[in-house]
Amino acid sequence: MVAGSGGPSIGFISLGCPKNLVDSERILTQLRSEGYAISPSYEGADMVVVNTCGFIDAAVEESLEAIGEALAENGRVIVTGCLGVREEQVRQAHPAVLAVTGPHAYEAVMSAVHRFLPPRQDPFDALLPAQGVKLTPRHYAYLKISEGCNHHCSFCIIPSLRGGLASRPAGEVMREAQNLADAGVRELLVVSQDTSAYGLDLKYRSALWGGGVLKSRLPELAGALGELGIWVRLHYVYPYPSVDELIPLMAEGRILPYLDMPLQHASEAILRAMGRPAASEKVLERIAGWRQACPEITLRSTFIVGFPGETEADFERLLAFLGEAQLDRVGCFSYSPVAGAVANALPGQLPEAIKEERLARFMAVQAEISARRLAAKVGREMIVLVDEVNADHLLARSMADAPEIDGSVIIDGAWELEPGDFIEVRVTGSSDHDLYAVPVNEAE
Numbered sequence: 001m002v003a004g005s006g007g008p009s010i011g012f013i014s015l016g017c018p019k020n021l022v023d024s025e026r027i028l029t030q031l032r033s034e035g036y037a038i039s040p041s042y043e044g045a046d047m048v049v050v051n052t053c054g055f056i057d058a059a060v061e062e063s064l065e066a067i068g069e070a071l072a073e074n075g076r077v078i079v080t081g082c083l084g085v086r087e088e089q090v091r092q093a094h095p096a097v098l099a100v101t102g103p104h105a106y107e108a109v110m111s112a113v114h115r116f117l118p119p120r121q122d123p124f125d126a127l128l129p130a131q132g133v134k135l136t137p138r139h140y141a142y143l144k145i146s147e148g149c150n151h152h153c154s155f156c157i158i159p160s161l162r163g164g165l166a167s168r169p170a171g172e173v174m175r176e177a178q179n180l181a182d183a184g185v186r187e188l189l190v191v192s193q194d195t196s197a198y199g200l201d202l203k204y205r206s207a208l209w210g211g212g213v214l215k216s217r218l219p220e221l222a223g224a225l226g227e228l229g230i231w232v233r234l235h236y237v238y239p240y241p242s243v244d245e246l247i248p249l250m251a252e253g254r255i256l257p258y259l260d261m262p263l264q265h266a267s268e269a270i271l272r273a274m275g276r277p278a279a280s281e282k283v284l285e286r287i288a289g290w291r292q293a294c295p296e297i298t299l300r301s302t303f304i305v306g307f308p309g310e311t312e313a314d315f316e317r318l319l320a321f322l323g324e325a326q327l328d329r330v331g332c333f334s335y336s337p338v339a340g341a342v343a344n345a346l347p348g349q350l351p352e353a354i355k356e357e358r359l360a361r362f363m364a365v366q367a368e369i370s371a372r373r374l375a376a377k378v379g380r381e382m383i384v385l386v387d388e389v390n391a392d393h394l395l396a397r398s399m400a401d402a403p404e405i406d407g408s409v410i411i412d413g414a415w416e417l418e419p420g421d422f423i424e425v426r427v428t429g430s431s432d433h434d435l436y437a438v439p440v441n442e443a444e
């Protein structure tokens with residue numbers, strides 16, 4: 001639960017992905033700006049808001065459990081977030097909840113809060129830092145640039161949960177980014193469901209920014225973010241043609257040379273069944289071009305194995321793609337049906353044993369590639385961002401490591417440093433996921 005002070009008091013539970021975390025931060029910012037205090041415990045709260053996730057069945061379970069716990073401990077609960085679109089399911093499990101609202105429906109959550117716990121009007125409570133309330137460590141922050149998605153991947157229910165693409169105008173995004181940088185944030189993680197599509201719904205309309213105009217389009221926005229003088233990392237970037245325009249920004253050091261690009265599969269038949277563009281050969285060609293233009297680039301992707309209809313040949317095509325693409329970081333899931341997804345009705349659903357076996361084979365192939373690519377960094381010098389200072393070691397990240405999903409750079413010893421400091425290190429060793437390093441001065 002998240003803490004704060006003064007005014008009627010609200011407990012807040014945030015579940016799910018970084019995108020939901022951004023929603024939570026916006027609701028908390030709004031609550032604080034209206035004078036609500038945020039209670040760190042159920043007992044101290046006048047009411048609890050649970051921001052739920054409903055993406056996979058396990059997340060639904062977790063969300064329903066969290067609602068149950070909040071009801072048992074506090075009794076006055078408002079539910080919001082992805083599970084909110086399934087109001088009946090929530091009310092069936094927990095008839096005592098006060099209100100249920102859907103994802104990114106700030107006004108609806110706020111009006112439910114006002115109805116059950118009116119704000120106290122006190123101008124001092126309305127004081128709020130310009131950067132809003134952050135739930136992530138102070139030195140990095142997620143920056144959500146759009147909501148929803150215009151695709152219809154057959155395994156995904158995000159478009160029905162969160163609606164079609166709705167981008168935030170570039171000026172608004174830049175103001176938030178500037179506030180975060182001014183407040184000491186050293187790294188911005190740009191997130192959305194489909195980052196490359198940013199601005200399409202706005203017809204790439206220009207906004208006023210920095211005494212000029214700025215197009216609401218990803219390469220232009222990334223260029224402007226790159227002027228803030230902090231790390232800018234792009235997530236969920238599908239390989240649309242416009243992505244090529246980002247590579248020079250990376251080569252020039254304006255944004256981090258890092259692309260998180262969910263590819264999901266490499267077999268054309270499976271990509272078609274997934275409802276995704278099927279052009280793995282082109283992706284390989286483009287990756288080669290990006291590496292030529294920006295040799296430092298780190299490529300991360302996610303895949304699904306065991307999708308309905310996946311044959312051994314499809315799976316081997318995927319393994320061959322991994323071998324050719326030589327991606328730095330890879331996440332992989334074995335397919336599991338999501339209630340309401342089109343893929344649930346596809347023929348050729350695979351037994352769990354085959355899915356698990358393919359997942360293990362996939363991970364073994366990629367672990368070797370990732371470990372080899374990390375080992376190639378031993379002996380190099382690099383700038384890292386300190387995440388955690390412990391009594392006998394530091395945990396830091398290089399430009400190649402996104403928080404929470406990638407590895408760390410581990411630096412032994414006791415150091416007088418703070419989270420958010422940048423230091424130069426020399427890499428001395430590597431494991432499957434992490435690097436070991438010493439500060440450059442110590443390495444002399």
Ligand code: SF4
Nearest residue numbers: 149151153156158193
């Ligand atoms: S998986 Fe497909 S449908 Fe779901 S959010 Fe991503 S691009 Fe959109």
